[in-house]
Amino acid sequence: MDAIEIKDLTKHFKGFTLDHISFALPRGCIMGLVGENGAGKSTTLNLIMNAISRDGGSIKVLGVDNESREFNAAKEKIGIVLDEAYFPEVLTPKNVNNIMKYTYQNWQESEFFSLIDRFRLPQNKSFRDFSRGMKMKLAIAVALAHQPELLILDEATSGLDPMVRDEILDLFNDFTRDENHSVLLSSHIVSDLEKICDYIVFLHQGKLMFCEEKDRLLEEYALWKLTKEQFEDIPKEAIRGVKRNPFGVEVLVKKDAVADVFPAEHLSLEDLILFLAKGA
Amino acid sequence: MxxxxxxxxxxxxxxxxxxxxxxxxxxxxxxxxxxxxxxxxxxxxxxxxxxxxxxxxxxxxxxxxxxxxxxxxxxxAEKNLAWIRETHLKQLEDHLRNVRELAVSCGLTETEIIEMYRLLQKSE
CATH class of the missing domain: 1.10.10.10 (Winged helix-like DNA-binding domain superfamily/Winged helix DNA-binding domain)
Structure with missing residues (x-):
């Protein structure tokens, strides 16, 4: 069964339309949501949590329609982290534990404190004295301590240093050792997504560009560095993106539409997304 | 492993x-x-x-x-791995037969072919 199933999701705002988005996150997988600022990533996540209501289409989360009554029970099984962690400033992690104990039915105190230990967070320091990285770690500890099956994270790794980000990615990697656990995360930092995702969803100006298995994506395309003359010889239908400089051309091609006659450069997911976004 | x-x-x-x-x-x-x-x-x-x-x-x-x-x-798998190895050896033999034919047509000696193989292995 899919952890999240979205069909023809549509939402209109003034000046922005999320346009018939469809994708599914299979259980046990990690899916990354990429796209420029204003592409519709946060809107999609908000629609999944039914924090804003949709204009059309359907969303099923953990098997239930998110506008149905049963969704309230399903929320117990979802952990959420937004790009800013908000807790009252005077609270310490110990206080947070005491509050969450009465908020979530499945709250696991031992799990929470072992995460606090793992992240080396001080138990008795108040939230206002936390650094950005510490705040984010606390939010992630809270999201994981109530035994969720699905984690949803909106830009949770942005603004953090590479060490902290790596630590957090490791945690998501471990979380999905259980085949019932799934993660949906959005990020600008494409290299983070490349490290851990099974699937990549690419949104561009409110439209779904693709939802693909990450490794297949990188196999399907090739990046070539060519002279202008060489470039002229490539069949136009194979070209997905072009970057020119005074001395030559970098071109992204679909491998199955052209014979592979030129040596392929190392293609990162980030390059791929940039080429495709400009070509679109 | x-x-x-x-x-x-x-x-x-x-x-x-x-x-x-x-x-x-x-x-x-x-x-x-x-x-x-x-x-x-x-x-x-x-x-x-x-x-x-x-x-x-x-x-x-x-x-x-x-x-x-x-x-x-x-x-x-329990499946006969000996058989898999055998098919690989067979493939190798076929390739070597091709190598010999090509070598003859280029006029290469046995030593030159072996030298070529050594170079290939080093470069890998």
Whole structure:
């Protein structure tokens, strides 16, 4: 069964339309949501949590329609982290534990404190004295301590240093050792997504560009560095993106539409997304 | 068992896993009946995609190197590995026959061919 199933999701705002988005996150997988600022990533996540209501289409989360009554029970099984962690400033992690104990039915105190230990967070320091990285770690500890099956994270790794980000990615990697656990995360930092995702969803100006298995994506395309003359010889239908400089051309091609006659450069997911976004 | 995933080589990740597990089996490092790591734990340990790992295991199963037993695990197949080795030797022989024909047409001596092979091995 899919952890999240979205069909023809549509939402209109003034000046922005999320346009018939469809994708599914299979259980046990990690899916990354990429796209420029204003592409519709946060809107999609908000629609999944039914924090804003949709204009059309359907969303099923953990098997239930998110506008149905049963969704309230399903929320117990979802952990959420937004790009800013908000807790009252005077609270310490110990206080947070005491509050969450009465908020979530499945709250696991031992799990929470072992995460606090793992992240080396001080138990008795108040939230206002936390650094950005510490705040984010606390939010992630809270999201994981109530035994969720699905984690949803909106830009949770942005603004953090590479060490902290790596630590957090490791945690998501471990979380999905259980085949019932799934993660949906959005990020600008494409290299983070490349490290851990099974699937990549690419949104561009409110439209779904693709939802693909990450490794297949990188196999399907090739990046070539060519002279202008060489470039002229490539069949136009194979070209997905072009970057020119005074001395030559970098071109992204679909491998199955052209014979592979030129040596392929190392293609990162980030390059791929940039080429495709400009070509679109 | 060693599995090294490299971004420097121009080979898809599932192919790298497939080849390395296959080689471990053919070399005898992994014996028939040996249990392989589960798809999920291998993927998570290597920090690669679960789907990619599954693809490698599917290929290994299709080609008869491993058995996937539902809800139990993945095992090195009992299937006659001697036969697999035999077919590989046969392929090698065919290739060598081609090499000989080409060498004759280019007028290369045996020593020159061996030297060529050595150079190839060094450059790899």
């Amino acid at each position: 060693h599995i090294v995933i490299s971004n420097a080589v121009n080979q898809p990740i599932y192919g790298q896993i497939y080849r390395q597990i296959k080689n471990s089996i053919l070399s005898g490092e992994l014996k028939a009946g040996d249990m392989l790591p589960s798809i999920r734990s291998l993927a998570k340990d290597l920090r690669i995609s679960v789907i990619t790992t599954k693809r490698a295991y599917d290929e290994l199963e299709k080609d008869g190197y491993i058995d996937v037993v539902a809800a139990k695990g993945c095992y090195v």
